[in-house]
Amino acid sequence: MSALLQYNKIKYECTCGKWRTLPDLFFCRQCFKIKCDDCSCREIDVIFCPRCLEPSSPPDARLKKHRCTNCNDCPNCANVLSARTENEKCYLLCQHCRWSSRDANQEDRDNIRSWPSKENPFANELNEVTAYMKRLEKIENAPKDLKKGKSKAWSAFHLKDKFGVQQMVEKRRKQLVPEVNPIDVHAPTEAPTLEDEMKGRSDVLRTLDQVIMQPLTNLSESLLPVKVALQGRVLVRCDECERTLVKRDFGVATYKFKISSFAREFVPDIRLSRPIGELKVGQTSHVLLSITNLSLSPLDLTLTPQSGERTIQCSSDPIKLVLPSPKSADSAAPGVHAEQSDVIVFRQHNRVGLRLDVIPSESDLSSPVLDLLITYSQDGSFSHLAASEKILKPEESGVDRILSARLRIDLN
Ligand SMILES: [Zn+2]
Ligand SMILES: [Zn+2]
Ligand SMILES: [Zn+2]
Ligand SMILES: [Zn+2]
Incomplete structure (x- = not known):
């Protein structure tokens, strides 16, 4: 469309000195300045699944690893996988390349939710390391928090344990200064030899897209349905006055704007x-x-x-x-x-x-x-x-x- 209207031939200068086409620019009505994507702030407004349009809260999305539990894509051709019911059990089938979850040796399930996906074998070890780093961070920040007066538990050391306060203080102190037991160093595993890799290798080579969709799956393992990645809808703010320039209306499916301050209108x-x-x-x-x-x-x-x-x-x-x-x-x-x-x-x-x-x-x-x-x-x-x-x-x-x-x- 932009080529047809020849928008790409004409560029406007933004306040920050960059040249952009008019549809890519915003106008701040407080600062009376033109703003582009580089000199405006973007923040995530809503996180949602692009397939079923179900919105998720940020903690919920983090828990689901930013993947929708209901929607799956074909690992072969990245098209939509639809559910087929047989004997009151369902399996997933790609209408485009006819790949089905049965090809991946997956048993039919009662519902289409929570289809298994390849997990990182070192997930537990990684979680332990993250928790350890968080404990270290707490210890490092403790003096700073004390200065700022965030933790008042430290000032209650002199209290006698007449009313059980000391116990409470100790408990809070433990929270503030967690025990640090160093975790074991990750033991290196031996790299597989070329012969081993060739042995388990299937005849069909995977395309780069297939490998990118499931990077943890080895060549010897069969591909599993790919959970659809969640997307974020952004709202745009002016970087100087922080007023909202573009905000979509409530609801994920809507195409209307609650606030729109595009440069074309000004x-x-x-x-x-x-x-x-x-x-x-x-x-x-x-x-x-x-x-x-x-x-x-x-x-x-x-x-x-x-x-x-x-x-x-x-x-x-x-x-x-x-x-x-x-x-x-x-x-x-x-x-x-x-x-x-x-x-x-x-x-x-x-x-x-x-x-x-x-x-x-x-x-x-x-x-x-x-x-x-x-x-x-x-x-x-x-x-x-x-x-x-x-x-x-x-x-x-x-x-x-x-x-x-x-x-x-x-x-x-
Ligand atoms: Zn700019
Ligand atoms: Zn979904
Ligand atoms: Zn397919
Ligand atoms: Zn502004």
């Missing part, structure tokens, strides 16, 4: 309306652009071509325009051509077509780019919007701000 959308013809050195070529206002406010904008060392020279003067908002433009008759001139090719609703003249030099031909600066002011709706959502103080609302955006057009 920055004029500029696109190439015609493909660029062949550029010739010293000859004037035309660049046809369309500017669309998708914001709630009429925009008073100035478009200034920028000249620089690495950019193509543009002979057009700065263009001043007033772009109505889509709402106010609804009442106007559609398809009216007005204000036509050498520069303005068409004007329709909230969209204006422009023609810019560029004169390429020899150095431009390898990678011709045209830099533009748009300065625009709105009628205060951006801040009004913010005020209604209690983002700005009432006295700050209604203030016209001059906003600007720099964009780079790839003329290749």
